[in-house]
Amino acid sequence: MKPKILIIDDESIIRRALRRVLESEGYDVVEASNGTEGLKLWLNKGPNLVLLDVLMPGLSGLQVLEEVGELNKVKVILMSAYSGAHEVIEKPGVFFLKKPFANVFDVVKTVKEILYDSGKN
Amino acid sequence: MEQIKVGLYKTHKPLQGQLVDLLKTQNQLQIEFIEVQGLLENSELTLCIGHFDQAQELKDIKSSWLVLTSAKDPTGWVRFLNHSAVVSLLSEDVSPEKILTELGRVIEEQVLVAGAGELVREHQTRNLHLKNLTIGLEELIEERTEYIRNAKQQAEERQKKMRSFLLFLKDLGPLLTLESALVKIREEFRSIPHVADVFLMTTDRGSELWTLSNKTLKSFKDLPLSFDSKSVERNSVAARPILANVLSRPVAKVMSLPFQLKTFKKSWLLVEHDAQDNELQPVLDFIMERIQPITLCLERVTSHDKYEKASHEWESVFDEFQDPITIVDKEFSLLRSNLTLPGGGTSKCYELFAERTSPCIDCPLASEVPIRAGGSSAEVRIKERLYRLTLFPILDVEKRQMNTYVCHYHDLTREREIHSRFIYHEKMLALGVLAGHVAHELNNPLTGIRALSQYILSDLKNQQETTFYQDLIEIEKGTARCQNIIKSLLDFTSADNEENKAFSLDQIVEQTLTFLKTALRSVSVEEDFQCQDVLTQANPNLIQQVIFNLVNNACQAMSQGGVVRLKTYHDNKYSYLDIEDIGTGIPTDILPKIFDPFFTTKKEGQGTGLGLSLSASLVKKYGGRLELVKTDASGTIFRMSLPCAKVSHET
Numbered sequence: 001m002k003p004k005i006l007i008i009d010d011e012s013i014i015r016r017a018l019r020r021v022l023e024s025e026g027y028d029v030v031e032a033s034n035g036t037e038g039l040k041l042w043l044n045k046g047p048n049l050v051l052l053d054v055l056m057p058g059l060s061g062l063q064v065l066e067e068v069g070e071l072n073k074v075k076v077i078l079m080s081a082y083s084g085a086h087e088v089i090e091k092p093g094v095f096f097l098k099k100p101f102a103n104v105f106d107v108v109k110t111v112k113e114i115l116y117d118s119g120k121n
Numbered sequence: 122m123e124q125i126k127v128g129l130y131k132t133h134k135p136l137q138g139q140l141v142d143l144l145k146t147q148n149q150l151q152i153e154f155i156e157v158q159g160l161l162e163n164s165e166l167t168l169c170i171g172h173f174d175q176a177q178e179l180k181d182i183k184s185s186w187l188v189l190t191s192a193k194d195p196t197g198w199v200r201f202l203n204h205s206a207v208v209s210l211l212s213e214d215v216s217p218e219k220i221l222t223e224l225g226r227v228i229e230e231q232v233l234v235a236g237a238g239e240l241v242r243e244h245q246t247r248n249l250h251l252k253n254l255t256i257g258l259e260e261l262i263e264e265r266t267e268y269i270r271n272a273k274q275q276a277e278e279r280q281k282k283m284r285s286f287l288l289f290l291k292d293l294g295p296l297l298t299l300e301s302a303l304v305k306i307r308e309e310f311r312s313i314p315h316v317a318d319v320f321l322m323t324t325d326r327g328s329e330l331w332t333l334s335n336k337t338l339k340s341f342k343d344l345p346l347s348f349d350s351k352s353v354e355r356n357s358v359a360a361r362p363i364l365a366n367v368l369s370r371p372v373a374k375v376m377s378l379p380f381q382l383k384t385f386k387k388s389w390l391l392v393e394h395d396a397q398d399n400e401l402q403p404v405l406d407f408i409m410e411r412i413q414p415i416t417l418c419l420e421r422v423t424s425h426d427k428y429e430k431a432s433h434e435w436e437s438v439f440d441e442f443q444d445p446i447t448i449v450d451k452e453f454s455l456l457r458s459n460l461t462l463p464g465g466g467t468s469k470c471y472e473l474f475a476e477r478t479s480p481c482i483d484c485p486l487a488s489e490v491p492i493r494a495g496g497s498s499a500e501v502r503i504k505e506r507l508y509r510l511t512l513f514p515i516l517d518v519e520k521r522q523m524n525t526y527v528c529h530y531h532d533l534t535r536e537r538e539i540h541s542r543f544i545y546h547e548k549m550l551a552l553g554v555l556a557g558h559v560a561h562e563l564n565n566p567l568t569g570i571r572a573l574s575q576y577i578l579s580d581l582k583n584q585q586e587t588t589f590y591q592d593l594i595e596i597e598k599g600t601a602r603c604q605n606i607i608k609s610l611l612d613f614t615s616a617d618n619e620e621n622k623a624f625s626l627d628q629i630v631e632q633t634l635t636f637l638k639t640a641l642r643s644v645s646v647e648e649d650f651q652c653q654d655v656l657t658q659a660n661p662n663l664i665q666q667v668i669f670n671l672v673n674n675a676c677q678a679m680s681q682g683g684v685v686r687l688k689t690y691h692d693n694k695y696s697y698l699d700i701e702d703i704g705t706g707i708p709t710d711i712l713p714k715i716f717d718p719f720f721t722t723k724k725e726g727q728g729t730g731l732g733l734s735l736s737a738s739l740v741k742k743y744g745g746r747l748e749l750v751k752t753d754a755s756g757t758i759f760r761m762s763l764p765c766a767k768v769s770h771e772t
Contacts, residue, residue, distance in 0.1 A: 011565040011566065011568075011569055012569075013565075013566055013569025013570060013572075013573065014565060014568055014569040014572065016569070016573065017569050017572035017573040017575075017576055018572065020573070020576045021572070021575075021576045024576070024579075024580070081561060081564060099564065099565075099568060100564050100565075100567060100568035100571070100604055101568060101572070102571075102601070102604070103575060104571070104572035104573075104575045104576055105575065105579070107572075
């Protein structure tokens with residue numbers, strides 16, 4: 001079974017780029033353009049990993065995390081331009097990715113590593 | 122008829138009786154006969170009848186005698202007739218009638234003689250009296266003459282005194298300074314004996330003593346001893362040590378004369394003299410006679426001095442005042458100003474000051490509205506500069522009119538400049554914040570574009586020869602550069618929020634150069650970097666701003682293009698960056714001002730005027746220095762030094 005990845009980002013071009021790259025790597029990708037929609041998909045689809053943008057209109061990434069509550073082995077990669085964000089969320093299973101990323105394949109690499117580690121556990 | 126007394130000397134008794142009887146029969150003569158014993162003169166007797174036997178006896182008789190003699194030959198007696206007082210000589214044999222007749226004749230003669238003698242005597246007495254009178258008169262005349270001469274001399278003396286006094290008054294009259302007054306007073310007092318010198322002393326409003334040294338006024342303040350005497354002291358014991366102390370020399374006697382001036386309530390004229398007590402009165406008289414005019418004169422000169430000083434003070438304030446101040450009349454004629462202006466005379470203020478032919482636009486004096494007592498002001502543009510011109514009317518007390526005005530020009534140009542620069546700076550700050558937002562917003566789509574490009578590129582790995590693939594590479598590169606620029610911009614604008622950290626100066630310089638591309642377009646950059654491995658402790662973003670400013674200035678110093686040499690080097694304590702241009706140097710007149718806030722040579726909008734001043738203060742904040750190393754016709758070098766991070770020494 002393919003690992004399921006949920007992308008929550010208000011920037012469509014970023015969602016599209018990430019989806020293309022991750023799908024090419026064989027992941028099952030679902031995407032949401034805002035926090036509310038993302039939260040719904042998170043609860044319905046049960047992703048293995050969520051790529052979550054912090055700064056979004058409406059429900060922010062951090063609020064989404066709060067709503068979700070217990071992660072239940074779901075891995076989260078927070079994406080933000082503000083380097084201070086990862087200090088705010090100190091939670092096991094939550095990772096941090098600084099935007100803008102120079103190479104989109106670095107993102108794929110990070111995703112792979114996290115999922116690989118979780119698979120080991 | 123007067124009773125005639127006749128003396129009888131040694132005559133016969135019968136003769137005496139016969140003569141008396143005979144006299145009774147005649148009523149012509151009234152004769153009283155008095156017997157005399159000697160020949161002594163008896164002034165009561167008019168005549169004596171004597172009987173002499175010897176002529177020798179006659180030599181002792183005086184006065185007039187009728188001599189009877191017994192001598193037969195009287196020739197021997199005749200010589201006595203000539204020399205003695207014998208008026209008649211008869212023989213004793215003659216009859217008593219004859220004697221009586223002779224007596225009558227002699228008496229008559231005698232009376233006549235006596236009358237003439239009387240007359241002569243009277244004349245003589247009168248002459249004597251006249252003589253005495255003449256002598257008295259002469260004496261009187263002499264006395265009078267002497268008196269007149271003395272009186273004249275005294276009058277002359279008085280006149281001379283009065284003349285010298287008047288001359289002194291006349292000399293005192295026009296004097297205007299304390300110095301000249303004291304010179305005159307001293308000269309006057311020294312014209313009399315015993316006076317050595319004159320001083321003026323006051324204890325009003327702090328003690329002070331004035332003296333003359335070579336006709337120059339010398340003042341001593343805060344006298345060592347106090348003095349207070351309300352009466353004239355001929356030999357003041359208290360004043361003497363003061364003088365001696367102040368003059369640093371022995372002082373003879375000192376006479377102190379108190380007087381009151383409006384300017385100095387408690388004042389004394391001190392006169393140094395060497396007069397003995399008995400010689401002092403004329404000196405004192407002389408001085409007392411002059412004390413009133415002297416007081417008046419000193420009153421005048423001291424107030425004149427005071428007003429002169431006040432007026433001088435006011436004038437220097439007026440002249441030293443930074444802002445231009447003028448006094449003009451209603452017709453704009455310039456009466457006075459604290460400016461050194463060309464020309465003068467009856468020129469108008471606008472001609473001289475503004476170089477105009479008509480009053481300045483908006484000048485309150487040119488408007489219909491009357492000038493207010495508290496001042497009327499307007500903003501007036503004069504030769505490219507903006508002034509706040511305020512006019513204050515001056516009341517002419519005599520004419521009860523306001524015909525002249527004080528004009529105060531306050532230069533607003535600089536204030537306006539600073540204000541506009543301040544606004545510009547605020548705008549720049551806002552722009553920085555805005556740029557930050559824009560940069561963030563741009564980041565997202567850029568990231569997406571780049572990521573997509575990268576994905577497509579990887580997807581087309583086997584079609585690398587196609588132009589499509591090559592085009593995409595350019596897109597990816599372009600977005601990469603955009604991201605770099607945005608990163609720099611964000612670093613630049615969010616500088617204040619960031620912490621100090623250790624960094625290499627070289628790295629910061631290289632980063633800064635990336636967004637100076639526009640400025641560096643017309644110049645070439647020569648780099649000599651030797652601080653790659655040396656870390657500096659500071660806020661890198663702020664330092665970046667400083668470097669940005671310095672390089673930007675260097676580029677602007679060479680409008681026709683040139684070379685900017687950037688050189689980094691270090692010693693044990695500091696890392697250095699030298700920024701050198703090959704421009705024409707900073708003009709010497711603005712050199713002292715280049716580190717001043719808001720000073721700029723650039724046109725509005727090109728520089729904030731905060732560049733160098735802010736840069737210098739930033740660098741200083743991190744323990745470094747920003748200095749001008751060299752500026753001349755061959756170019757300018759600025760040097761920035763920053764302390765090396767301690768970490769780098771330990772590693």
